[in-house]
Amino acid sequence: MAAERANRGLYDARNEHDACGVGFVVNIKGRKSHDIIRRGLQILVNLDHRGAVGADPLVGDGAGCLIQMPDRLLRLWASERGIELPPLGRYAVAMCFLPVEGKARAVAVQHIEHYVRTEGQSLVAWRDVGVDLTGLGVRVIETMPFIAQAIVAAAPDIPDQDA
Numbered sequence: 001m002a003a004e005r006a007n008r009g010l011y012d013a014r015n016e017h018d019a020c021g022v023g024f025v026v027n028i029k030g031r032k033s034h035d036i037i038r039r040g041l042q043i044l045v046n047l048d049h050r051g052a053v054g055a056d057p058l059v060g061d062g063a064g065c066l067i068q069m070p071d072r073l074l075r076l077w078a079s080e081r082g083i084e085l086p087p088l089g090r091y092a093v094a095m096c097f098l099p100v101e102g103k104a105r106a107v108a109v110q111h112i113e114h115y116v117r118t119e120g121q122s123l124v125a126w127r128d129v130g131v132d133l134t135g136l137g138v139r140v141i142e143t144m145p146f147i148a149q150a151i152v153a154a155a156p157d158i159p160d161q162d163a
Contacts, residue, residue: 009119058137
């Protein structure tokens, strides 16, 4: 049966392998929708048993959703702060898990900014990421990093390409 299906659509039997703890929801035409996010969150709920939970049921490895660039959300955020974003496809957002302590965080930020410049790109802005601590154990909260996004503009000589 696999050989029969191998040449249909996106199915390829060579890609069959275990991926325990991974879910995937997509619109094949690349259309963004809240329904895709809702279904992705349901996958996370369904995979609760894969959370690598230890003796404290409120401590696990964490989980998340990888989504397309939320350009409208970022443009709204940027416009509220007088920041101009490059066109969609000409900027990236780096998720940065930084030290909580101020001096150590400043050093980490300096390193990130240095390497952005070294690579010929430019930093557009830093965006602090809000977190919801509901349901997290004390130990998780005590060891949680400061989470920020570095918005980086592509240099003019960087070609637009699919990820």
